[in-house]
Amino acid sequence: FERSEITEDLFEDLEALLIQADLGVETTLELLDNLRDRIDRERIKQPADAREALRTEMIALLENATRNRKIKIYQRGVPFVILVVGVNGTGKTTTIAKLAKYHQDQGRNVMLVAGDTFRAAAIDQLKVWGERLKVPVIAHDPGADPGAVVFDGMQAAYNRNADILLVDTAGRLHTKYNLMEELKKIRKVMQRHVAEAPQEVLLVIDATTGQNGLVQAKKFAEAVEITDIAIAKLDGTARGGIAFAIARELGTPISYVGTGEQVTALAEFNPVTYVDALFFGEEEEL
Amino acid sequence: MFETLSDRLTAVFQRIGNKGRLTEQDVDEAMREVRRALLEADVNYKVVRDFVSAVRERAVGEEVLKALTPAQQVISIVRDELIKILGEERVPLQLAQVPPTIVMVVGLQGSGKTTHVAKIANLLKKEGRRPLMVAADVYRPAAIDQLQTLGGQIDVPVYSEGTKANPVDIAKNAVKLARDRGYTVVLIDTAGRLQIDEPMMQEVERIAEAVKPHEILLVADAMTGQEAVNVAQEFHRRLALTGLVLTKMDGDARGGAALSIRSVVGVPIKYIGTGERIDAVEPFYPDRLASRILGM
Numbered sequence: 248f249e250r251s252e253i254t255e256d257l258f259e260d261l262e263a264l265l266i267q268a269d270l271g272v273e274t275t276l277e278l279l280d281n282l283r284d285r286i287d288r289e290r291i292k293q294p295a296d297a298r299e300a301l302r303t304e305m306i307a308l309l310e311n312a313t314r315n316r317k318i319k320i321y322q323r324g325v326p327f328v329i330l331v332v333g334v335n336g337t338g339k340t341t342t343i344a345k346l347a348k349y350h351q352d353q354g355r356n357v358m359l360v361a362g363d364t365f366r367a368a369a370i371d372q373l374k375v376w377g378e379r380l381k382v383p384v385i386a387h388d389p390g391a392d393p394g395a396v397v398f399d400g401m402q403a404a405y406n407r408n409a410d411i412l413l414v415d416t417a418g419r420l421h422t423k424y425n426l427m428e429e430l431k432k433i434r435k436v437m438q439r440h441v442a443e444a445p446q447e448v449l450l451v452i453d454a455t456t457g458q459n460g461l462v463q464a465k466k467f468a469e470a471v472e473i474t475d476i477a478i479a480k481l482d483g484t485a486r487g488g489i490a491f492a493i494a495r496e497l498g499t500p501i502s503y504v505g506t507g508e509q510v511t512a513l514a515e516f517n518p519v520t521y522v523d524a525l526f527f528g529e530e531e532e533l
Numbered sequence: 534m535f536e537t538l539s540d541r542l543t544a545v546f547q548r549i550g551n552k553g554r555l556t557e558q559d560v561d562e563a564m565r566e567v568r569r570a571l572l573e574a575d576v577n578y579k580v581v582r583d584f585v586s587a588v589r590e591r592a593v594g595e596e597v598l599k600a601l602t603p604a605q606q607v608i609s610i611v612r613d614e615l616i617k618i619l620g621e622e623r624v625p626l627q628l629a630q631v632p633p634t635i636v637m638v639v640g641l642q643g644s645g646k647t648t649h650v651a652k653i654a655n656l657l658k659k660e661g662r663r664p665l666m667v668a669a670d671v672y673r674p675a676a677i678d679q680l681q682t683l684g685g686q687i688d689v690p691v692y693s694e695g696t697k698a699n700p701v702d703i704a705k706n707a708v709k710l711a712r713d714r715g716y717t718v719v720l721i722d723t724a725g726r727l728q729i730d731e732p733m734m735q736e737v738e739r740i741a742e743a744v745k746p747h748e749i750l751l752v753a754d755a756m757t758g759q760e761a762v763n764v765a766q767e768f769h770r771r772l773a774l775t776g777l778v779l780t781k782m783d784g785d786a787r788g789g790a791a792l793s794i795r796s797v798v799g800v801p802i803k804y805i806g807t808g809e810r811i812d813a814v815e816p817f818y819p820d821r822l823a824s825r826i827l828g829m
């Protein structure tokens with residue numbers, strides 16, 4: 248239903264919308280404070296115009312972060328290394344398969360590295376994707392040192408002229424010191440081969456994640472300089488609102504969204520499409 | 534974000550403390566802090582609303598107005614009420630009078646189902662039971678290998694028919710095999726699914742109809758945000774859940790989702806996952822989770 252004037256109830260409705268989408272209290276209050284200012288400044292009288300103002304505030308917040316996205320330079324003869332990290336079960340391995348397919352479709356020569364040597368059958372999982380996509384997978388045995396398989400992967404990328412090297416890593420909670428240190432080590436191994444590697448460090452966040460997502464982003468950024476974020480599982484009912492908090496506090500660009508389990512279910516992140524589909528879509532009642 | 538609820542409440546009451554007597558407005562201000570703390574812990578918006586109004590009623594009605602340290606008093610009311618919702622007593626896995634006990638795990642993708650099937654099987658084995666694990670996820674790449682690898686680590690057999698078979702048939706056949714061979718607990722690992730994925734939800738309903746599990750456990754990630762309630766409600770509506778497993782509690786997520794789920798579906802939390810290793814599973818203590826949600 249539509250409210251006919253701008254009252255506290257309208258702000259309460261908007262607050263409910265934002266909090267229930269996991270934006271968190273701080274980000275929500277900031278957006279709504281900005282909205283109040285704008286309503287005063289621009290003498291907005293209609294609830295519909297207030298909603299439109301909020302919509303543009305939300306898009307602007309995400310666009311600020313999107314602008315930080317580095318231009319990807321793919322050089323012939325130098326493997327472009329993408330290191331994929333995140334907490335357990337967010338969708339890293341599946342996102343790697345999706346990115347492999349994407350780069351393949353761009354005519355690039357892709358290789359995968361099974362850097363998760365810890366989780367049961369993580370190597371098999373990546374190999375299944377490799378077979379389906381007809382992409383080589385560099386792997387060691389379960390339990391092997393991830394640094395060693397990454398080392399081999401880098402060498403293989405040179406030997407076989409790979410344009411894109413996608414490196415899977417084990418899921419790890421950002422609170423585990425040793426596991427976060429291991430990521431730094433993996434980075435160093437890469438840099439012994441290619442100084443600018445990894446050219447992309449992709450943090451995969453699960454869209455259903457609540458406020459912990461912000462801490463995840465901070466801690467992974469501290470450890471390995473995240474360049475891009477992917478939000479996986481946006482095909483569910485969760486709206487991934489923690490992306491706003493991350494954009495606001497860290498300015499890390501959201502680059503991709505995952506929208507399903509199939510290899511084609513990956514899209515480039517677009518702030519306008521995202522905000523419209525998940526917050527101001529037709530089915531969304533305010 | 535880094536101030537504790539206790540600090541914030543103390544500040545509230547210090548501001549108003551020397552007026553002598555607390556008014557309802559003072560209590561309201563305290564309740565705003567409680568509300569914020571719960572929202573930051575990912576407790577669902579609507580659950581928070583009802584919860585805060587219950588706490589408020591108690592706070593206005595009795596102790597706080599007279600208490601010497603109103604901040605601590607409010608916190609203790611909040612804790613009490615949290616524990617009430619979380620369930621005061623530990624509810625163990627219900628074992629069938631006539632074995633085999635059939636346990637099925639369900640949940641969203643990546644929540645920790647397969648890992649927890651193995652963790653629970655390992656616990657049961659240590660109690661002297663004979664568990665059989667069932668690979669009924671035929672979709673996720675290498676899901677069967679994953680369960681088999683875990684089975685190898687704990688020396689518990691895995692029933693599988695590969696990826697071409699139908700999960701309903703796999704489950705049925707596994708239960709029959711368990712009866713024939715004297716396995717006492719059958720643990721069925723199902724594929725991750727979204728609660729809005731109609732064909733997949735129908736599939737899991739059919740598995741449940743076919744084998745009539747004694748326990749249907751929803752496996753939920755402690756990091757889940759506001760949607761936890763909708764997910765749990767829908768799984769509960771379709772399957773009549775009997776319990777909850779809260780995973781990845783070894784991180785720093787507050788785990789407010791558990792409170793939300795507990796309060797909307799009312800089933801007990803049966804296990805807590807505290808790590809990736811097979812023995813990283815613990816019984817659930819409501820008071821510990823209450824403190825954690827409050828950041829204490």
Ligand SMILES: Nc1nc2c(ncn2[C@@H]2O[C@H](COP(=O)(O)OP(=O)(O)OP(=O)(O)O)[C@@H](O)[C@H]2O)c(=O)[nH]1
Nearest residue numbers: 335336337338339340341418480505506507642643
């Ligand atoms: N619905 C949906 N499911 C997804 C998506 N991306 C991944 N999944 C599923 O989420 C589950 C976990 O995905 P993985 O790719 O194995 O996650 P991971 O981060 O590599 O997990 P670990 O290596 O165990 O930490 C699988 O069942 C995937 O099929 C998505 O965009 N939508």
Ligand SMILES: Nc1nc2c(ncn2[C@@H]2O[C@H](COP(=O)(O)OP(=O)(O)OP(=O)(O)O)[C@@H](O)[C@H]2O)c(=O)[nH]1
Nearest residue numbers: 335336642643644645646647648725781806807808
């Ligand atoms: N840190 C931590 N990781 C866990 C815990 N439980 C499971 N995991 C990890 O979470 C990830 C997903 O676990 P799975 O058991 O594969 O999850 P699932 O629900 O079976 O996933 P799908 O079958 O793809 O839906 C893996 O990396 C597990 O090692 C836990 O309690 N703590």
Ligand SMILES: [K+]
Nearest residue numbers: 481483484485
């Ligand atoms: K969604």
Ligand SMILES: [Mg+2]
Nearest residue numbers: 339340363369
């Ligand atoms: Mg993985």
Ligand SMILES: [Mg+2]
Nearest residue numbers: 646647670676
């Ligand atoms: Mg599984």
